Structure formats: C-alpha cells, structure tokens
Amino acid sequence: MVEYKSPTAIAEDLGERLKQARLNANLTQADVAARSGVSRKVLINAEKGKVQLEALVAIMLSLNLSHHLETFLAKPSISPLQLAKLQGKQRQRASGHIANKPEESAEW
Template sequence: MSNMTASAFAEEIGVRLKQARLNRDLTQSEVAVLSGVARKTVLNAEKGKVQLEILIAIMMALDLTDQIDRFLPKQEISPLQLAKLQGKKRQRASGQRRDADEETPEW
C-alpha cells in the first residue's frame, strides 16, 4: 500500500468499510442510523469519499474503533520535538544598568 496514491488509499479504506458492514450483515441504511448520518454519506464513505469525523462515526457504528491503534498508533514525542516545545529559557536582559543618579527623562 505504500506506493498507492492518496485517492487509491481512500478507495481501499472505503472497500474495507463496505466489507466490514457486510460482514456484520448491516445495510447502508442501518449503518447510517447507527452512525447518525445519511445513507448517501455511508455510500460515499464506501467509495472513499468521507470526512474524518464521519469516518470515525461509521467505524464506531461498525465496532471498529479498537482498530485505531493499528491504523494510527499513538506517537511518542521525540527528544528533538520535546526540546523545541520547551523553547528557549528566559535569559536576563543584556545591556548596562543605569546608575541611580542618572537623569530620568521628563515626560
């Protein structure tokens, strides 16, 4: 699958959604009701044309959410990214301090 285009990959996910629905002996209408979307939306999802939130709703309806960790494992923060997130430590301002007897400007 690594040499597939994004469109082909989306279509493959749609095919797999359809097969999961058929394996559970559910119609598109039943999945639509369970996921809170229109039947046409389920049809489009099975063609690989679906928004992420709707895909998740359909996966929940098909009881596929336990597969998420296989599909997209939780990512740990790399040491490099952690260092970037911490940012620069605050440093003391550079420059000379004024003497107390120095004239202050009149505003």
C-alpha cells in the same frame, strides 16, 4: 506494508474495507447510517472512499472498528533517553550546607 500510488487509492481501499466490514456484520447501509448518525448518502460515498473525517470516525465506531483508530491515536511512548532529557539533571549528592535553618520554636 502495502504501498499506494496516491491518496485517492488509499481512500478507495478504506471505503472498500468499510463496505466489507458492514457486510461481514450483516448490516444494511440504512442500519449503519442510523447507528453512526450520518445519512445513507454519506455512507454510500464513504464506501467509495469519499468521506469527511468525522463521518469516517462515526462509521468506524458504529461498525466496532475503534481498535483500528486506537492504533493510530495511541500516545507515542518516550524512550529512556528522551525521558532523561526531559527530566534534566538530577542531583547526585547533597551539598552539605543547610540553606535555611529552621526557626526554633518558642516554649509556652
């Protein structure tokens, strides 16, 4: 795992990775801006690490980087112990008493 000294360093690294993904896809800034629905200036700032969350997601989707988002957005799995606690106690045996007798049906 890479350790960062500050949130700014993380944002700058994300921006650099966006730029590299764009270049690897052989797309211009104008192409990605148009595909993602943001202005070219927003994209330029994103590549510097200065971007709002919605714009970042739009840019990532336009660069086919959604698999990176899915890792972060995946629903956490529930451990068997947590599942047992959520379900509460389950009955192990029948009590042997009938709570409500069914009514006898009338014959016509």
